[in-house]
Amino acid sequence: MCGIAAAPTAEEVFVLLESLQHRGQESAGIVWVENGELKFEGGMGLVKDAIKKFVSKGPAIGHVRYSTSGGYSRIQPVYNKRIALAFNGNIINFKSLEPSSTWDAEALITSITNEITKGYDLFEASKKVLSKAKGSYSIVILDREGKLVVARDPWGFRPLASDIPYIASETAALEDIGRRWTEVPENKIMLIEEGSITKEDTLTEPKTPAYCSFEYVYFERPESYFNGVNVHVSRVRMGEILAKEKPAEGDVVIPVPDSGRSAAIGFSRASGIPLDEGLVKNRYMGRSFIMPPGVREKIAMRKDGVVRDVVEGRRVIVVDDSIIRGTTMKRIVKLLKDKGAKEVHIRIASPPVRAPCYMGIDFPSKEELIAFGRNEEQLAKLWGAESVGYLSIKGLREAIGLKHLCVACFSDIYPFPISEEEVKQMLSTHRA
């Protein structure tokens, strides 16, 4: 998962990237135009560590990158002498776009540059390549003259918002810098020159949209709007519907901070069971997954503190947004029981994650997904909890309230067929 931004200066892109930091902490980069040349600054880690110096002159684009696995030292924007691009998503057929490429950003920049060499202008070259791409992309492409192409894939998997000439993955980032915003519709490509739109078009024949439901469940900031729906409000509804679908007898509802908070509010409201803060996140703890095994588990146990007075002797309903590997929940049940919780009922405000995402969310393989091949009773036993209850896919759809959603990670049914060969190419060479 990633975040992208564009603005008239590198300084503004830097600020937008910090507002999008939650979408990726692995690496970050900026490319800007300086005297007719493209300049790059970027590196591994958070925006403030990766991007140290830049000249706040011409138009710029930027990227924050996320991957669940270590060892990926790739940084966007990718760039050459002519163009630079940054995108959020995953191109499934990148090998057929450019057989020599080893990952999708490289496939895109190579094929777009090839079309420019053939004589197409930036807009036409980008459109030609993107219309053939299968997968998800919200993308910004900058050339050395300062022309900017912005596009969102025909299915609309990933978010993208604009207040031309400002572009950001999420609406909240634009609000952070005091801008208004509209969302870039799916299947749209536009050219921005000197601060205004000079060309726009659709990319392909219209497709059935497949807005990523996991953007609502976990990824986006609560303040953001995605396809017109506020993310926090959708999460509260997930919690409300969960309370109806999987009621629990309990004395207190507590969220797993911070991602479970909106859903816990909804669960409490719908069930009438009071909401309280029982788990307290240590904001300054290092990220545990970059630590070696052994150290990792010890640090993970210290990530949350427990308020004994809230949980001791009580039946605790703990609400989180999602479960991937199950490591968070296993640890939390142990912490709560150690502090005297009488019962622990786990409620998850999304359906079980059972299938890999090929559209840009980096889940581990099927075998590592804890809900793959296990039911709620088996999970409760595994985690030492009294009960486990997940939201249904129907409930998730109702909470978001949109007809056209991608729920492939929950249903194992993809918006388009994906061949075994394509899966193999993605797994062997690439992460979004």
Ligand code: 5GP
């Ligand atoms: P688990 O510990 O089960 O592997 O992960 C579940 C927890 O991680 C939840 O609290 C959820 O908020 C968070 N989470 C869900 N999806 C992702 C993701 O793609 N990346 C990261 N870093 N955390 C996630």
Ligand code: MG
């Ligand atoms: Mg979480």
